[in-house]
Amino acid sequence: MATETVAKPKTSARVHVQKFGTFLSGMIMPNIGAFIAWGLITALFIEKGWIPVPQLGGFGTNAEGVPNTGLVGPMITYLLPLLIAYTGGRMVYDVRGGVVGAIGTMGVIVGAGIPMFIGAMIMGPLGGWTMKKIDSIWEGKIRPGFEMLVNNFSAGIWGALLAMLGFYGISPLVTAFSTGAGNVVQFLVNNGLLPLTSIFIEPAKVLFLNNAINHGVLTPLGIQQSLEQGKSILFLLEANPGPGLGILLAYMFFGRGAAKASAPGAAIIHFLGGIHEIYFPYVLMRPMLILAAIAGGMTGIATLAVTGSGLVAPAAPGSIIAVIAQTSRDSYFGVILAVLLAATASFLVASVILKTTRHSDEGDLNAATSKMEAMKGKKSSVSSVLTGAGAGAGGVAVMAGPIKNIVFACDAGMGSSAMGASVLRNKIKAAGFPDVKVTNASIANLSDTYDVVVTHQDLTERAKPATSSAVHVSVDNFMNSPRYEEIVELVQRSNSAETAAPAAAAAPAAEAPAEAAGEAPAKAGTPPSDILVAESVVLNGSATTRDAAIDEAGQLLLARGAVDNDYILAMHEREESVSTYMGSFLAIPHGTNAAKDHIMKSAVSVIRYPDGIDWNGKQVKFVVGVAGINNEHLHILSSIAKVFTNKAQVAQLEAATSVDEVLELFGKVNA
Template sequence: MATDTVAKPRTSARVHVQKFGTFLSGMIMPNIGAFIAWGIITALFIEKGWFPVAALGGFGTNDAGDPNVGLVGPMIIYLLPLLIGYTGGKMVYDVRGGVLGAIGTMGVIVGAGIPMFIGAMIMGPLGGWTMKKIDAIWDGKIRPGFEMLVNNFSAGIWGSLLAMLGFYGISPLVSAFSTGAGNVVQFLVSNGLLPLTSIFIEPAKVLFLNNAINHGVLTPLGVQQSLEQGKSILFLLEANPGPGLGILLAYMFFGRGIAKGSAPGAAIIHFFGGIHEIYFPYVLMRPLLILAAIAGGMTGVATLAVTNAGLVAPAAPGSIIAVLAQTSRDSYLGVILSVLLATTVSFLVASVILKTGKVSSEDELHEATAKMEGMKGKKSSVSSALVGGGGVAVMAGPIRNIVFACDAGMGSSAMGATVLRNKIKAAGFPDVKVTNSAIASLTDTYDVVITHQDLTERAKPLTSQALHYSVDNFMSSPRYDEVVELVQHSNTAGAQEAAPAAGAAAATEPATGGAHVAPAADADGGPAGILVAESVVLNGTATTRDQAIDEAGQLLLDRGAVDSGYLDAMHEREESVSTYMGSYLAIPHGTNAAKDHILKSAVSVIRYPQGIDWNGKEVKFVVGVAGINNEHLHILSSIAKVFTSKEQVAQLEAATTVEEVLDLFGKVNS
């Protein structure tokens, strides 16, 4: 049997950068709680804190006259880097990799004597990766009974070597880099150039590099600066909620349609919930709005620099609550002014752009979605193309696990999962598990994966067996309703046999996601010749649904494509789940169990000009389908493309010859 070879699409440079940034931030994000704990202890108990406690803050001397060690120093020098190193190693090689990553990190910590976050982000993955390669050398070659001995000693020996590598090799390099980076930051601050960083940071955020920038770069540098100076401006370069809030406020006053209506809710989630990703679609609708974000960001950074304000620890998520909680005791005025002025400038610039820009008469968010689907060429499945006519995708089995994935797994994904979970519960399916996850943590164990449209390309290779949906609005995306309908139809009785009825939805890659397109078979028994003139009837004689199924099935039988048992299976299939697809179309076919009754792939087309009542729906076109292997998926996909176009449906209704019908359905045979 011939196998089609599909060229692997080239991955864009943006996706590569996102993956690298996600990996870096992935080492920081799980440990944000530890950073916050350190920030709270620092803000409260250091000598200049709210409630100075020498034994906790690490200043003064104890009863023996020795300097107090406290919690602040050991946590920042040892605990946080070791957590990062362990997490990085675990990401590469599970717990065993995490242990080796922590051992290697200890070498750079002791070798440098300063907070070694960059060193930990190097030694953690390096330890996990090298241990994985070493274990592969004798995988399957260890004599029974000696596995534990070999595994423990190999880890111990290599760990000691890694620690020495970190001490002598990595720590001097990282120390030099940290010193250089600190000098660059100081130069920017001293010369008033730090606000210019917003020119790069704000656009990068909208491209979903926000967590990579904030936690992969700024957090390590900011923590070191905070340890030395008691606060750092770097924690607010990306996390300031002002620029995004200004854009959302502008939409509240000058937006249109759903964009205007959803902006207030988005603003609340963004400002108080700290989910900055929620305003990204509003910028993507009007790319010129990035200028508003940049202007607001520059204003906020300039205000911080002028007032010498900063945070003692990262604000994660970027909520105003988290920002104020981590604000240095002497910086509240500067931080609050930074947020207010950033919001004001962003609002003013965004308002001018929205008022002077071209206004669409249709809903802006939906228009943006449609434009994206058109550019990506994915509006080709039954689930999206016929959704307005009642067609709904159906999975081959019940849906149990749905995951909403985003860059970090704690921002937009958590909010989206909550919204979708509530919708699915309200629909009567509380047993369907809806979770959120970072894209880097995805495994191919989910039934449905939902991501932002800019992240779907990264999620698909990790979850190739799942149905993918892309959204552009985290609060009120119409895709959520499509997923609920998918669950409703897939988790009801007979759903296991329902997939062929909406095969195009499971066979093509829709605008909102879906399984991959089933490739057309070759000329030897493939789609070529599946639809022939003898199988097209312009004026059917049936007056009921069951008679129409018999008429369509008889055409398949007359061609020698099926035996009589398949006709019985077509009726059985219709009794379990309707094959009505919308747009006056029904596609009766047999159950999955009836595949042995199919002798070759074939399609029959019957037109009923007066219409037939099909379970309360009007049907004018009945397409009988019989497909071997996955060929029926390709057939249904091609038919769906025809019925996507109202013009082509009208041409089918007006056709006077079989040849006209064959011309319109030509893609079925191509």
Template sequence: MATETVAKPRTSVRVGVQKFGTFLSGMIMPNIGAFIAWGLITALFIEKGWIPVAELGGFGTNAEGDPNVGIVGPMVTYLLPILIAYTGGRMVYDVRGGVVGAIATMGVIAGTDAPMFIGAMIMGPLGAWTMKKIDALWDGKIRPGFEMLVNNFSAGIWGALLALGGFYGLSWVVQRFTDGAGAVVGFLVNNGLLPLTSIFIEPAKVLFLNNAINHGVLTPLGIQQSLEQGKSILFLLEANPGPGLGILLAYMFFGRGAARASAPGAAIIHFLGGIHEIYFPYVLMKPILILAAIGGGMAGIATMAITNSGLVAPAAPGSIIAVLAQTSRDSYVGVILAVILATAVSFLIAAVILRTSKNKGDDDLSAATSRMEAMKGKKSSVSSALTGDQAGTSGAQPGTVLTRPVRNIVFACDAGMGSSAMGASVLRNKIKAAGFPEVKVTNSAIANLNDTFDVVVTHQDLTERAQPRTSSAVHYSVDNFMNSPKYEEIVELVRSSNSSTPAGDAQPAAAAPTAAAGHGAHAAEPAPAAGAQATDGQAAEGKGVLLRESVILNGTATERDAAIDEAGKLLLDRGAVDVSYVHAMHEREESVSTYMGSFLAIPHGTNDAKEHINHSAVSIIRYPEGIDWGGKQVKFVVGVAGLNNEHLHILSSIAKIFTNKAQVAQLEEATTVDEVLELFRKVNA
């Protein structure tokens, strides 16, 4: 049977810019509180502030006749860049990377008088990445007892060298770049051309390309301009809520159907909550409305330029509350007017477009939301406000039409040993219960995928990586592998695709093709526990994979990273892994959460970390009070290190238990380790 499919997707320039912008945003956004603190202190205490205080604002002289340093200057010169560098370094190589990145950044800070935000964004990740590569050179080669000595001195020596390099080299380069970019902005302002930036900024917002521009260029330049002039227009080039509000108001008055009904709620979230992406689907339903956003953006920028208005610090998120909180003392009239006029111009243009068009904006809002999420690369946090709880998650990824019976389904994750194995076990049981035992459900690392599968299931943050390798398959994105509603859709797809197949055409389970043969052990066969019998009392412990000393009923950790360390230590104590694997468990968690649903998380290493596994092992820790796991409550943490398929038996047991509320309750009430192991034995009996 033929399969109709679009051309094999490639990593586009847009996706690359998105990823780059997301990385930059990841360094800035966690530190927005510090930016706000600096902005408030600046607005209050500088010489032109609301409450000028020379000792705090850094103007005038002290009793000894020396200039006051204040705290405004040191915060923007030292605190903010170092926070950015540490955050960027930690994103690359955990705390060790953050420390080295911060040390390296001091070089570029000391090498110039300008705030080194761009330098911090370079040196933080660079220092962490190079430190990671250096550590890899002697990983596993250090004599026991000398690890701390080597680790501390290597970080100190390399950090010092990077700081010297930054002082004598990079600081000059970044200073020249900053001066050049500042000159370009000055030229645009002096010649009245700054409003033209909306032609690029507004479409970039809808395509999720704005982070690279906003956090990579506008914020650093705006900070420097604010330090020199007390305010900057650059902070409101992208954050002005007016253009989006005007489009939503136009839908409220002239739209139809779900778009008109949902527009008032979206307007509140956009204007007061500052979540601008909520209006993107309304533009995607009718792309010509981008003209309204551009017009509104140009009107707002022109108004601020004419009134010489600006903010003292970034407004993040782009809420009117954040905008007003960061507005310079002399700019309230100009900023408020800029928001009002941007809204009005955007509304008028959008209203004309909607009224004169045959399509009044009553297209499928769910489809537009899905397109937005596809461009974003992950589920929108506000999509449910537009189309209900299932918005953006219902159905497969667009682009492929499957015209053959579903025979092979693969769950793919980064390492192919934990999350995907659990999800495969859950779906396998559902498909068998639906009467299709011949359908193979396997799991695999994304790196081991090939284009022989009918259906591919991935975490929503990994779908884009899996699609190029399996372009002829139907792709489903899920937000957790344990109890996703997508599983019912997949079962229905299996049922519908096989319902028209003559009985004689169905392949028996033993003869069904193993789609991933030769592409990694995890993809080669389904988890053996799907129908296996427990024997000799060993099944409960996974033939040595799970031992009673690796089960703790009362964990001591109180937060996610400490819980990962606790689960990893149990694996270390058994000699199943080395310490680099525990580091990779943290790296994996930063990439994609291992939260599975039903109070369960299964931290494990990345695909590259498999070389640090000595033998398969699983650890289980219960946290009766629960711990926060990226906004989700987790009571059970299962550490996983797997070679070949040795650990899949116990993971299948865990999957069966955690899809049964009664059995989860038994685990919560267990008072001995033997009760836990007995439950795993019974579930496979």
């Protein structure tokens, strides 16, 4: 099936970086609970904690005069690095790789004498990978009955060798690296340069490197700093929810269309839920807003540096609740101020950008996830749902069987994907398909066992290799994407014995599938009988370009008193964000969702271009201008779809010599 893909020269480098970053963060993310536990124990029980307890905090001496070990030191020195190493080794070579990786890491821990997070992230995967290579040497050559003996001794021997390698070889290198990185951070702090890191961190976050940056780089360095100083500013360089909150607040006040309507809900999810991915689409559709994120990030970091504030452990997810829970006892004022000032700075910059630039927020928010959906005035097509990448509506795809297994995949398999899965799961259940399984997972853990894979548009290319037989659906908004309704329709069709015909109708057919079942008229009410009239049909259009054809179709609607001039402008605006080419030589230009107020009554105009015109590289012979009020739009597009999905009727339209013939073919529009 045809899909829209991002050109490899532009994406391959980013995808490789994302994969590496995902691998790094993949060792940390499953163990975040352990980090939080350590952070809480540290904040409560150390000597300067809220409830100092020598036996737990590891200070003072016991009755025999022996220094208390406590929980804080052993957890940070042994437990957390070993968990990271085991997870990294298991990612490479299952449990066997995890065990060998943990053994090797023990050598690094003892050799260095300091928490070895970087060492664990090296030795864990290295142990798994080398064990896998060693096992391949004698794979299939072991005599029956000796498998356990060989497996256990090979793992033990190699693990011991790795532990010695870690002790003598890796630990000095990692110690030097950790010391150097710490010195760089301290240099930036001492010279007031740390806020400049936002110039790199904020854009990288929006490119889905947020987990890699936070948990792959900043968390290991922050833990070391926290152990030495009792807190670290590094935990909030990426996790500060302020910059994202400011951008979403700006959309609430100065955005348009669906972006403005969805911003309040996104702000709650972002700020309280800690799912930062929720604001990324709002930045991606207005790239200049990255300046607002950078301004917010720099302001927050500067505030933390000036006040000497920090967290004792990672705040994961980046919720204000998690941030407050992990704040050092002496840093509450500075941390809260940093969040508030970061939100204020990003809000001010974002507001200026939104107010001074003309843009269709609503159109771009849905551009990558739905081509057009009649109830909301957007183009939507079955082919775009099936291909999952916004393919041209002329594409054909047929489901091999009923959909039973849908997965939402994101970078870490948490947060945004879990939220999206929950939303879609409820919609599918409400549609009467409770047996359809909807889950979420990280891209790294995908397997080719799913019927449908839903990802953010920037991550789709990474998901495809592991799930090549699945239908891929790209979204740009996990919270309320219109693509969810299209997936529900796809589930209905694939699971219905009555709709065994190929699910390859052009986009308009997907706009009103219910009408084919006799439901749309009941929902939409009785449409007016003059939606299409002879005066709105032109057999030989005069336009020679796409934009001129849009004007020509719009002027016919204007002459009917169906729309005003602003609606025609909105038709061009829609075309710039999402092509309305549908396949079968058909284009259906129409206005944006925000332009519905400029529609006075439902109407359709039809213009034929016998020689065809170029429409974004596609040949178009029929331009159908559409203006629909309420659910009448469903009826209009459904009727048009029935004509243009029938090759014989398309041929009749091409051969028509009178307006009456066209009206007869489109008679159902007025039915």
